[in-house]
Amino acid sequence: MNTAVRETNQTEQFVAPAASVIEDGEGYLLQVEMPGVNKEGLEISTEGNELTITGRRSLPMIEGTRVHHESRRENFRRSFEIDPSIDVNKINARIEQGLLTLTLPKAEHVKPRRITVS
Numbered sequence: 343m344n345t346a347v348r349e350t351n352q353t354e355q356f357v358a359p360a361a362s363v364i365e366d367g368e369g370y371l372l373q374v375e376m377p378g379v380n381k382e383g384l385e386i387s388t389e390g391n392e393l394t395i396t397g398r399r400s401l402p403m404i405e406g407t408r409v410h411h412e413s414r415r416e417n418f419r420r421s422f423e424i425d426p427s428i429d430v431n432k433i434n435a436r437i438e439q440g441l442l443t444l445t446l447p448k449a450e451h452v453k454p455r456r457i458t459v460s
Contacts, residue, residue, distance in 0.1 A: 347411060354384055356418060358420050368448060369428065369447035370445075372393075372422065373444075376397040378399035378413075379400070384442065385404070385436060391434075392423060392425055429450070433447070
C-alpha cells in the first residue's frame with residue numbers, strides 16, 4: 343500500500359524576508375514582508391542587542407494533483423542588530439496581510455527634550 347504522506351528528516355529551510363526601516367521622532371518602524379504567515383506562525387525575540395523574527399507559513403492543503411507550482415515553501419527568518427537607544431521592553435508588533443510591522447520606540451533618555459528657562 344502506497345501512502346500519500348511520508349515522514350522526512352529534513353532540516354527546516356529559511357529565507358530572509360525583505361525589510362524596510364522608517365525613523366520618526368519617537369522611534370523606528372520595522373516592516374518585514376512575510377506572505378503566508380499569520381499571527382500564530384510568528385516568533386519574535388530579543389537577546390542582547392539582537393532582534394530575531396521567525397515566520398512559519400500556514401499553507402493550505404491542496405486537494406488533487408498539483409500541475410504547476412511557483413510559490414516557495416521555505417519559512418522566513420531574519421535578525422537585526424538593535425541600537426542601544428531602543429527601549430526593548432516597549433517593542434510591539436502586528437501583522438496584516440503578510441506585512442509584519444514592529445514599533446521600536448526610543449528610550450526616554452535619548453529622546454530630545456525641551457528645557458524650560460525659569
